[in-house]
Amino acid sequence: xxxxxxxxxxxxxxxxxxxxxxxxxxxxxxxxxxxxxxxxxxxxxxxxxxxxxxxxxxxxxxxxxxxxxxxxxxxxxxxxxxxxxxxxxxxxxxxxxxxxxxxxxxxxxxxxxxxxxxxxxxxxxxxxxxxxxxxxxxxxxxxxxxxxxxxxxxxxxxxxxxxxxxxxxxxxxxxxxxxxxxxxxxxxxxxxxxxxxxxxxxxxxxxxxxxxxxxxxxxxxxxxxxxxxxxxxxxxxxxxxxxxxxxxxxxxxxxxxxxxxxxxxxxxxxxxxxxxxxxxxxxxxxxxxxxxxxxxxxxxxxxxxxxxxxxxxxxxxxxxxxxxxxxxxxxxxxxxxxxxxxxxxxxxxxxxxxxxxxxxxxxxxxxxxxxxxxxxxxxxxxxxx
Numbered sequence: 001x002x003x004x005x006x007x008x009x010x011x012x013x014x015x016x017x018x019x020x021x022x023x024x025x026x027x028x029x030x031x032x033x034x035x036x037x038x039x040x041x042x043x044x045x046x047x048x049x050x051x052x053x054x055x056x057x058x059x060x061x062x063x064x065x066x067x068x069x070x071x072x073x074x075x076x077x078x079x080x081x082x083x084x085x086x087x088x089x090x091x092x093x094x095x096x097x098x099x100x101x102x103x104x105x106x107x108x109x110x111x112x113x114x115x116x117x118x119x120x121x122x123x124x125x126x127x128x129x130x131x132x133x134x135x136x137x138x139x140x141x142x143x144x145x146x147x148x149x150x151x152x153x154x155x156x157x158x159x160x161x162x163x164x165x166x167x168x169x170x171x172x173x174x175x176x177x178x179x180x181x182x183x184x185x186x187x188x189x190x191x192x193x194x195x196x197x198x199x200x201x202x203x204x205x206x207x208x209x210x211x212x213x214x215x216x217x218x219x220x221x222x223x224x225x226x227x228x229x230x231x232x233x234x235x236x237x238x239x240x241x242x243x244x245x246x247x248x249x250x251x252x253x254x255x256x257x258x259x260x261x262x263x264x265x266x267x268x269x270x271x272x273x274x275x276x277x278x279x280x281x282x283x284x285x286x287x288x289x290x291x292x293x294x295x296x297x298x299x300x301x302x303x304x305x306x307x308x309x310x311x312x313x314x315x316x317x318x319x320x321x322x323x324x325x326x327x328x329x330x331x332x333x334x335x336x337x338x339x340x341x342x343x344x345x346x347x348x349x350x351x352x353x354x355x356x357x358x359x360x361x362x363x364x365x366x367x368x369x370x371x372x373x374x375x376x377x378x379x380x381x382x383x384x385x
Contacts, residue, residue: 002164004117004140005232006106007147008125010085011135011156013102014042017078018071020133029068033058041073045156075301079280081132082302082338088128097232100339101278101302105144107232118161125159142167143228149178167226172199179223186213186220198224240335241271242283250289250326257321257330258314264332265310272304272334273361280336282309284316287329296320302340309334 010016014032019025029047033040040056050065058070082101089096095107111117121140128136139150141162149171154160162170176198177187189212195201201209202224210217222228243264251257272279283297296319300312313332321327 002142003107004109004112005143005147006104006108006117006121006138006140007144007151008089008104008106008128008136008138009151009155010102011137012042012044013082013134014073014078015044016134017081018074020081021077025069029065031058031061031065031068031070032073033061033070034072043068075303079299079301081134083280084132085128085134088131089124092124092127095232095234097234098338103339105147105232122159143226144230144232145180145223145228146171146226148180149174152178168202171224171226172197172202174198176201176224179220181216181220181223189213239337240281240283240333241268241277241337242331242333243268244285244329244331246329247327250328252324252326257327258317261313261317261330261332262310264330265313266306268332268334269304269306269309270361270364272337276339277337278302278304278340279309279334280338281334282312282316283333283335284313284320285329285331285333286317286321286327288323289326289328291328293329294320299336302338304340 015025015030018030018032027046028044029050029052030044031040031047031052032042038058040052040054040058040061042054043052043061047061047065047068050068052061052065052068062068062070078101085102086096086098086104089104089106093106093108094111097105099105106121108117108120111120118140121138125136125138128134135157137151137155137158139147139154139158139160139162141147141150142164146162146167150160150162151158153174174197176182176190176196179198179201182190190196190201195204201221204221206218206221209221213220245260245264271277279300280302281297281299283295285293285295287293296316298312298316300308303309317330
């Protein structure tokens, strides 16, 4: 039996959230980003018609569209609305994968026996818009790849069904850039030998493609042929990463404790970015010398940035550590994870800050985590759980 997989994507999510709270922004070319020295985190369709795109420097975007309104963005608002959307979907859908802050996969295989998968999906999309006020697009097909491509083709506020018998005819005329995993480098490489449409790519021997672009060649060939057996992985807020540090000798040295916390945050944040996660919940754990253990947590806007997480962790620690008794253990856990990259936090930072993170991460990946570190946490030696 063919699967029924839905891909749902909120339309220009950050922009739509801002317009939800301020209707005067409707119809304006709008850029969400980090000010004149930052980069574009999101932009409206009105701005896109001028060539503005995500990850573009704000200065360049304003040269293309000087009449655009630039807003710093409100990650707290976006995170709250993302949770609201998730709640609506989880209440109705049997299997949900939250792929990012504004993107979802649903496996509704078998629901056509009741009132039709497309009708059910359409009713769910209407419920989301009614309860949150936010627009979205969706596509229903036989797997995640075709559904995701379909959503992209249906935007904005589109609704598309691609049955199994129409998968090839739908994919064939599209550009290979529409295939997930095909970035600029791969596109340029394939274009130079005349492969620009999905049909041409699908007719190419898979082994040749693998020789050209490496281990991802077979996966890209399968996607070009509409083949994707990856399951919809149920989303859970319990997914987390954590680390703990046990002291050889119990301590009450506040400066030492905070220095260690900074190093722990840096290690976990690097892991988040490396694995393309964003966290929305920070948990602090302390264990006193008498073995009493206490925890405290807070919900934060989705992020993977060291400086943002360090601020939340130190504030939590100050609230939690009140007894001024020696500690034998401290721990940090980041949970409520969704897929995403540091790009989502761009409106908070400058282009220089983003470049700094990217440079530090490259050095850590190449030479090891300890190759570069913040001064406040440079002395830390911990192990991830």
